[in-house]
Every structure is written in C-alpha cells, then in structure tokens.
Amino acid sequence: MKNIIRALRTERGWSQASLADQLGVSRQSVNAIETGKYDPSLPLAFSIARLFERSIEEIFDDETEAKLAAE
Amino acid sequence: MTQQTFKSAKRRYHRVFWPLMGVYSVIVLAGSYTLNQMDPEPEWLQASLAVACAVPVIGTLLVMLRYALETDEYSRMIQLKGFAWAGVITVSIIFLIGFLQLFHVIENFEIFWFGPFFFIAFGISTLIMNGGRQC
Numbered sequence: 001m002k003n004i005i006r007a008l009r010t011e012r013g014w015s016q017a018s019l020a021d022q023l024g025v026s027r028q029s030v031n032a033i034e035t036g037k038y039d040p041s042l043p044l045a046f047s048i049a050r051l052f053e054r055s056i057e058e059i060f061d062d063e064t065e066a067k068l069a070a071e
Numbered sequence: 072m073t074q075q076t077f078k079s080a081k082r083r084y085h086r087v088f089w090p091l092m093g094v095y096s097v098i099v100l101a102g103s104y105t106l107n108q109m110d111p112e113p114e115w116l117q118a119s120l121a122v123a124c125a126v127p128v129i130g131t132l133l134v135m136l137r138y139a140l141e142t143d144e145y146s147r148m149i150q151l152k153g154f155a156w157a158g159v160i161t162v163s164i165i166f167l168i169g170f171l172q173l174f175h176v177i178e179n180f181e182i183f184w185f186g187p188f189f190f191i192a193f194g195i196s197t198l199i200m201n202g203g204r205q206c
Binding site for chain 1: 076077078142143144145146148149201
C-alpha cells in the first residue's frame with residue numbers, strides 16, 4: 001500500500017529511528033512501511049495518523065478502491 | 072502475553088538470552104572436563120549433564136518465542152516466518168535423512184545436529200526476509 005509517511009517524516013525532520021521510537025516499533029518496521037513492503041495493522045495505522053495529525057485516508061493510498069473505480 | 076514496544080521486548084530478550092548462553096557454555100565446558108577426569112564415567116552424571124545442557128537450549132527457544140510474541144508487529148511477522156521456514160526446512164531434512172537411512176544409503180546420523188541446524192536455518196531465514204538486517 002502506497003503512503004506518504006516518508007514525506008511527512010522528512011517534513012518534520014525526523015529520522016526513521018526517531019519515528020520508530022515514537023511509534024514503539026523497530027526502524028526496520030518504519031522502513032518496510034515507508035517502502036510499501038509491509039502494510040501496518042489498523043491500530044498501528046491509527047497511531048501513525050494520530051502522530052502526524054492526519055486521517056488514515058490522507059496517509060495511506062487505498063489502491064484497491066482505485067482499481068475498483070477504474071473497472 | 073502483554074504487548075510491549077520493540078525496545079522493551081528486545082531488552083527483555085537480551086536480559087534472559089545472554090545469561091542462558093553463559094550457563095550453557097559453563098555446563099558444556101565444565102561437564103565435558105569433569106567427565107574426562109573420570110574413568111569410568113558414571114551414568115547418572117552423564118544423564119544429569121545431558122539434561123543440564125538441554126535446559127538452557129530449551130529456555131533459549133522459549134525466550135525467542137516470547138520475543139516474537141512481544142515485539143512489534145513487523146518484527147513478529149519476520150520472527151514467526153523465520154520459525155516457520157526453519158521448521159519446514161529442518162523437518163524436510165529430517166525426512167530426507169530418515170529415508171536415506173531406511174534405504175541403507177547412509178549410516179546412522181547423529182540426531183543432535185538437527186538442533187543447531189534449526190537455529191542456523193532460523194537465522195538465515197530471518198536475515199533474508201529482513202533484507203540482511205537483524206530484526
């Protein structure tokens with residue numbers, strides 16, 4: 001799932017390690033989510049949204065919905 | 072088990088893992104030295120040392136499992152996939168060697184080596200899944 005976490009993080013000048021600390025996850029987790037290799041669970045997605053003061057939909061791009069709309 | 076942050080789960084893991092490894096090393100070294108000094112080696116001591124060596128290894132497996140259950144969701148996925156792959160690879164090798172023995176292709180194979188093989192398979196699997204980084 002595509003997302004804008006890297007952009008939001010760099011906007012705030014945070015490193016991956018710093019974001020990982022704030023979310024209570026490993027730096028590898030942040031990297032995997034940012035690169036779209038791993039889709040976070042709903043509770044983690046909510047934590048990310050809360051931290052960046054955005055809604056989940058603003059951060060994560062629901063490709064399934066786009067595909068359905070295209071069909 | 073309660074959900075913790077990645078860092079506290081890692082701390083809890085290291086706090087138990089390294090002492091267990093220390094105890095294991097001491098038992099193996101002191102045990103083999105003591106047995107070498109005795110002739111004949113008493114059977115009760117051999118049995119006690121065998122059990123004493125196995126206990127920290129079993130403890131390590133349980134600590135690895137506890138870490139997998141307590142850590143963050145991505146690391147948990149990597150750890151549990153590592154356990155699964157290591158289990159599949161180890162059991163596959165057990166079957167292969169077992170059939171080779173049944174059909175008299177090879178002589179008896181020490182069952183002990185499947186233990187270290189599992190740990191190696193687990194380590195390699197988790198490293199591959201995590202792009203060469205430790206999780």
